[in-house]
Amino acid sequence: MGLISASTVPLLPGFYDETFPEAEFIVKDAMRRNMIREPRSAASVMHFQFHDCLVNGCTFGEGLSRDGFLSGGPDWDMKLGRVDSLTASQEDSNNIMPSPRANASLLIDLFERFNLSVKDLVALSGSHSIGQARCFSIISRLYNQSGSDRPYPTIETKYTEKLNKLCPLGGDENVTGDLDATPTTFDNRYFKDLVAGRGFLNSDQTLYTFPETRKHMIEMGDLQSGRPGEIRSSCRMANSRLVRALMES
Numbered sequence: 190m191g192l193i194s195a196s197t198v199p200l201l202p203g204f205y206d207e208t209f210p211e212a213e214f215i216v217k218d219a220m221r222r223n224m225i226r227e228p229r230s231a232a233s234v235m236h237f238q239f240h241d242c243l244v245n246g247c248t249f250g251e252g253l254s255r256d257g258f259l260s261g262g263p264d265w266d267m268k269l270g271r272v273d274s275l276t277a278s279q280e281d282s283n284n285i286m287p288s289p290r291a292n293a294s295l296l297i298d299l300f301e302r303f304n305l306s307v308k309d310l311v312a313l314s315g316s317h318s319i320g321q322a323r324c325f326s327i328i329s330r331l332y333n334q335s336g337s338d339r340p341y342p343t344i345e346t347k348y349t350e351k352l353n354k355l356c357p358l359g360g361d362e363n364v365t366g367d368l369d370a371t372p373t374t375f376d377n378r379y380f381k382d383l384v385a386g387r388g389f390l391n392s393d394q395t396l397y398t399f400p401e402t403r404k405h406m407i408e409m410g411d412l413q414s415g416r417p418g419e420i421r422s423s424c425r426m427a428n429s430r431l432v433r434a435l436m437e438s
Contacts, residue, residue, distance in 0.1 A: 200268035228373040232320025289326035289390040293399030296392060310396070311405040317393055318379040319372055321365040324356035330391045332358050343398055345386035352389075368393070380406055 205212040223230040287296055300310045330341040331352055340349055355366050368389050369379040379393075383406055388394030396402040 200270045202266040202268055204269035229321060231375075232316075232368075232372070287392060289322060289392050290329060291392045291395075293395040293402050296396075297401060307401055308405055311402055314393060314396060315377070315379055317368040317390070318375050318377070320368050321372060322368060322390055323362060324360065324364045324366065325362035326390055327352065327356060327366075328358070328362060331356060334391075341391060341394065343386050343394065344388075348387040 220231065220234070285299070287299055291299075296310055297307055300306070305313070330344075331349070332338070332340065334341045344352075352366065355364060356362070366389055369382045370387070371378045382388060383394055383397040386394070388397070397406045
């Protein structure tokens with residue numbers, strides 16, 4: 190296969206309609222089956238579009254990312270046609286990727302480098318509405334925030350107790366915790382949790398405590414979908430609807 194310059198191939202919705210018309214159906218079907226087997230897969234796929242592209246690691250697989258809507262999020266016309274990246278830079282990842290320990294000021298500066306606004310930062314952070322993260326990412330904020338030997342000061346007390354049990358000092362840092370109270374459903378619970386002081390990652394919670402981003406966090410937390418709701422038997426997911434809908438589609 191010859192090399193293709195990314196700049197010479199325009200990205201378009203329906204890029205494969207003529208050359209590979211079954212492509213999107215195959216991807217969606219694979220995502221549905223993967224989500225039945227592992228609900229976290231939607232979050233993993235959606236997150237890597239931003240994370241990989243930020244460090245020049247975009248691949249054909251980025252076309253999967255829009256299928257996060259299978260978790261209840263919005264659908265959109267994904268521009269397809271990306272070529273596979275030829276390199277992967279650990280140095281770029283270390284220098285560019287937003288750290289889970291970062292504060293809002295650092296995140297704003299990072300996003301500005303890519304012509305993304307404060308509102309873009311808040312909106313894109315909403316992708317943490319689904320998924321999990323490792324204890325490794327929060328040990329410092331639980332036990333030694335900014336070298337203080339104390340936890341992050343605005344974490345809600347009961348939530349702190351929950352995280353301490355999940356991620357004890359000296360414990361297994363590969364254990365994972367939910368990014369919000371509904372980790373398999375794309376909704377605005379993530380924003381509501383941050384307003385209540387229940388952000389899993391420091392980089393998330395700081396968006397509410399920092400003046401420039403606080404206003405947008407509150408706005409996003411107040412949004413109502415207008416769709417019918419239910420009283421859940423488990424706060425983790427809708428009452429059997431996710432799996433049933435995926436199996437029937």
